[in-house]
Amino acid sequence: MVPGSGFTAVLTTGTALAMAFLAVFALALGLGADRLADRWQATLAQSATLRISAPAGEMAVQTSRALDILRATPGIASVRVLEPEEQRALLAPWFGPDLPVERLTLPRMIEIVEAGEGFDPVGLRMRLVAEVPGAVLDDHSRWRAPMVAAAAHLRTLAVLSVALIAAATAAMVALAASFSLAANAQVIAVLRLVGARDAFIARAFTRRFTLRALAGAALGTGLGMGALALMPALDGIAGDTALGGIGLRGRDWLWPLLVPPFAAITAWTATRAAAFRVLRREG
């Protein structure tokens, strides 16, 4: 009933295609950021170390005092004094293999496993200074905290992008539909004149736009997934770094398949609303 206007067709299909492509990337980014944030969060829970250097006589006292303090500190899951062998293994690279580690007065090392949000390093240091003067707290894994925050931030951005893309797609399709309806004012007038009901006229538009959006989104999703699949190089080199995290793994590949049906539903809703609005107005 409605002429196949090349323009609205290109616009709708093209928009759906481009938006689906972008949505797939945003999804990949979001899922990657999510994975990254999880991984980094996990490494955060790894051990910090407390090193106690004290004269041989005081070592045992200071160690047990330090252990008491650590156990009383909130945010610490467990503490463990390192065995001499472990310590030797840690230091070996820095000395010749024939270093008599056993005979040296080495500092005692305590591994700390954090829990939940982790402990407050500033408060802990202050307490240690007072009671265990020889203790040095090395929370070296702390540097990852801002990166976890950043990954979470990135995940939020990705979710926002997906939402924005969905909204933009809906707006564009609705716009194209209104366009098409306006351009087809004569068609609508003729159909009303010969006694066509609103639903009959609206259907001609919704069907067309839904199909276009579906086709465009399917193509865009396919292209987006293809582009992601063709990005293995980055995965290999930097799979574990911030940027290598962008990409889809395993079951993640199912998520983009939601994009085309979502685009179709969006198009159907937007077009139907636009059609009935125009029909009511045109009288």
Next chain:
Amino acid sequence: MVPGSGFTAVLTTGTALAMAFLAVFALALGLGADRLADRWQATLAQSATLRISAPAGEMAVQTSRALDILRATPGIASVRVLEPEEQRALLAPWFGPDLPVERLTLPRMIEIVEAGEGFDPVGLRMRLVAEVPGAVLDDHSRWRAPMVAAAAHLRTLAVLSVALIAAATAAMVALAASFSLAANAQVIAVLRLVGARDAFIARAFTRRFTLRALAGAALGTGLGMGALALMPALDGIAGDTALGGIGLRGRDWLWPLLVPPFAAITAWTATRAAAFRVLRREG
């Protein structure tokens, strides 16, 4: 001469706005990635370390042999044997302060400063195994290499995005113009009938579309720059990490100002081409 169709107006201005907004972000991403790649590239040039553990008698020989090999290796700018004091400072945290470092047979450490692309660690290790059996090459700064690659990759992606956005904008504006021209077929027919020349008709369309694109792009650029300016939190926490690098610094803020004029030029060119094409075809 041409009716102010609400639709093409919204489409053109909206597209220009959205695209300018995205372009600003892509620019920021690109400039940030560029900065990051530079910074990481610089840290790559930092020292790797060669550690020689050998019996006291062979130490001097192995050290000089290692120095010879290193000096002959391409990609190494300079080498330097660490002073005992430096070595002690490096090790101090791991031992008590009263460790008699002077009296221990410590491995000799050689600092390597790389040049250009850096050296080939695999080849170097193979040569060292043969001639300096006690040498261990620790190119710990190597782990940043994939991140530099990733940053460069990100920069490429950002440049591609900007190009894509420009192309998409041009396509959309051309499409909107063709749309508008098709919708105004009657206007064009009437104007031709009363003796209007092509340039006169085309001008009515180009002026309108150029102004719309300029206005939309200016607004989008403003919003994009505003959004970037409102993102200081990330800067503070993770300013030095991969993700903190996204953003504009100092003179970078001038780049986005190129977006609106570029959008206007794009719109003008695209509309003019579309107008003359349609006019020639309609006869």
Next chain:
Amino acid sequence: MIRLEEVAQDYGDRRLLRDVDLHIAKGSFHFLTGPSGAGKTTLLRLCYGELTASRGRVLLFGEDRKDMGRDALADARRQVGVIHQDCRFLDHLGVAENVALPFTAAGLPVPADDLRELLGWVGLAAQAQARPPTLSGGERQRAALARAVIAQPAVVLADEPTGNLDWEMSLRILSLLVELNRMGTAVLIATHDLNLIRSAKAQVSARVLRIAEGTLQSAGSDL
């Protein structure tokens, strides 16, 4: 079937029609004349419910236009064949498909034989597949007429149906409408062509109405 009671129609501040009473009964034949701009087209648009009267009541098949929903109005229009002064078509469909639209829009099958016969009668057999924009002015009017009558509506409203037709073709169209009228269809023709009215009066008992100064009057006996 269509009844206007004390109808008035305003465009903005301007009262174009007032005190209009009109009853288009089954089997009636009306002509509507009046100078250009008098309101003939406006009156027709009131009759098929495209306009809502500013005052008074318009009854379409017994229902008040004001109380009708959009679907009820659409259904009522299937009973009314309208030939617009500026004949509008679906330009992307052929003439035959356009003429068949009343069936398509109602979801009914198209009677192919009737369609072919009707197109032959209005002289468009050769143009059945042509697109409406390539038709000549008179061909468009004939296509609009065919579309208006194909579904055998209860009422035919024709706005200047012979404005672009030569005299022979005008008579042919008239005889088609007279034939339909004899079969019970009510016909109302707005026209400037006094010769056409005279010809019709020789064939059927037609009432001639005239819009003058905003009111509907019976035309003098000279017609």
Next chain:
Amino acid sequence: MIRLEEVAQDYGDRRLLRDVDLHIAKGSFHFLTGPSGAGKTTLLRLCYGELTASRGRVLLFGEDRKDMGRDALADARRQVGVIHQDCRFLDHLGVAENVALPFTAAGLPVPADDLRELLGWVGLAAQAQARPPTLSGGERQRAALARAVIAQPAVVLADEPTGNLDWEMSLRILSLLVELNRMGTAVLIATHDLNLIRSAKAQVSARVLRIAEGTLQSAGSDL
């Protein structure tokens, strides 16, 4: 000023016009008749260069249509006032602005007094600010006529200019065209209205042409 030499016009496989020779000279007055679909509109479109003849030569003010660039054609059109059968306007502008278009499109100032006088003559003084879609059929035709003649073109081509007009208004329009013709404008009117032709022949020496079976002939002496 406009000359057709052995012109033929095809639409697809169909040869609509053949062997057409026509000279629209300065100060001439032509009528063009023929049954609906004969090719009157087609002939007019050839005369102002919208169509390019399938065969033969069309000379517009001495230049061959085939050799004219788009700008030259645009300039030639400023010398020709055309009244289309389906009058088209810029629907977003008022009637006065539409009538003034030939000046606007040529980049000339609009003569406000002439415009007002002309609108009064064609009976559109009250509609000067109205948008074309709100005009009645006859009002549109009169607006198209006003637009065609306002820039005092060398030739006026009118396609069925009185199809939607009552007889008094038709005579009024005719007398405007006769007046222009007396001042030197060439006029060609395609029409079905034989009464109009008779009226005109009483005022000027008009040639009546008739398209029959694809060829252009002089009409019989009954006209």
